[in-house]
Amino acid sequence: MSLTDWEALDAIDLADGVRTKKWSALEITQAQLARIAQLEPRLQAYVTLTTERALEQARDIDRIVSSGGEPGPLAGVPLAVKDIYDIAGLATTAGMSIHRDSIADRDATVVERLRDAGSIMLGKLTLTEGVYAEHQPPFPAPINPWHADYWSGASSSGSGVAVASGLCRAALGSETGGSIKLPAAANGVTAIKPTWGRVSRHGVFELAATLDHVGPLARSVRDAAALLHVIAGSDPRDPTAAQAPVADYLAAFDRGVNKLRIGIDPAWIANGVDAETSAALDQAVGVLTDLGASIREVVVPDVSAMIWDWFPICAVQTARAHAATFPSRRDEYGPALTQLLDMGHALSGIEYQQLLLRRQEFRGRLEAMFVDVDVLAIPVLAFPVPSLERIANIDDDLIAGLHRFTCPFNLSGNPGVILPCGTNKAGLPIVFQLVGRHFEEDRLIAAGGAYQSATQWHRRRPVD
Secondary structure, three states: OOHHHHOOOOHHHHHHHHHOOOOOHHHHHHHHHHHHHHHHHHHOOEEEEOHHHHHHHHHHHHHHHHOOOOOOOOOOOEEEEEOOEOOOOOEOOOOOHHHOOOEOOOOOHHHHHHHHOOOEEEEEEOOOHHHOOOOOOOOOOOOOOOOOOEOOOOOOHHHHHHHHOOOOOEEEEEEOOOOOHHHHHHHOOEEEEOOOOOEOOOOEOOOOOOOOEEEEEEOOHHHHHHHHHHHEOOEOOEOOOOOOOOOOHHHHHOOOOOOOEEEEOHHHHHOOOOHHHHHHHHHHHHHHHHOOOEEEEOOOOOOHHHHHHHHHHHHHHHHHHOOOOOOOOHHHOOHHHHHHHHHHHHOOHHHHHHHHHHHHHHHHHHHHHOOOOOEEEEEOOOOOOOEHHHHHOOOHHHHHHHHOOOHHHHHHOOOEEEEEEEEOOOOOEEEEEEEEOOOOHHHHHHHHHHHHHHOOHHHOOOOO
């Protein structure tokens, strides 16, 4: 089989083929590396490509299979990770020149778990400076594979571009304010932002500790669920990783949506949301109701304060994370990250406490809303994927539109699944999201699996 033939298969099916010797991990890895060689010079998704390591890992998997051993649930699946995850012997740059020599001495917990599951680690993917807002030299911004004139997403942009363009089968991103959801939206891929604490953050470069979420971007809910099942769970190296048991996420994929209660806030999702996005969301919800779900109208707690409170809360936590290098190496920071850090240093303890109280109040109101519904259906973007020109001239209206359906749920810690659901008149992808209760990722996976079993939007690929 060629890589083109393999493209039609989910990662789990690829791994099954390796285990049953239909094809080898080495064949898959070689074909994947050939595709990277073809497209990476144009798309610029990778910071580091670990070619020889990947080939050796593939040979190890094939040796295990040949000897009758169990290679793992992700056997031979080519993956990559955002360059905030430690991989032993490689630098973790976090998109910052000052960290080009920060060589990790061991793998992050999630990298270790993916490797133990038999995956092939291709390398590290590009991101914005310090996991924040802007790409800074020497790390170029990756190119949106659907249209080079459009944004490729927030800090997990490399992860979104790599998955959409087939430079890896799935990837790990991270989200603090929207950086799993927004790259999924810009690049038209599936993703899961888990509950805060569902996945260990050990060995992960920090932006804002109580906002940072680790999660997968993939071609399908099934693939994303497979990765989440491997990486989720408690970790003695990260005491903030939740002790709550991990559900069988792959089994949840086939569970369906019978009796699922979908919350819709008609006023909130109509106000200021463009017509194509609204229509695509309506159609997606219609698919779910045809499959057995029901609609309940809700009123989502006011998010207007959360859109802007996110900045100072993130700023204080980021200032703590950068204490070793800022302000002592201030001149080596870009303007956006510098501004955030200055905000964090300037905020008083009383001001910060006021923000934390407002955050907890919002979380409590959101929990009360979820008493009557199982999931909330909302857009990710309030408008089409922005052009690079629009992003370069960012203003409060654009910020509010980018944060409206993302930041509030990072402040609350609720999980979400992001699902492609259409294209706009410019040919760019449209996605929607389902947000759920804390630690109910299995319910979101069941809903996403039902939706993708009935639709084909997640199968669309940009033209090379």
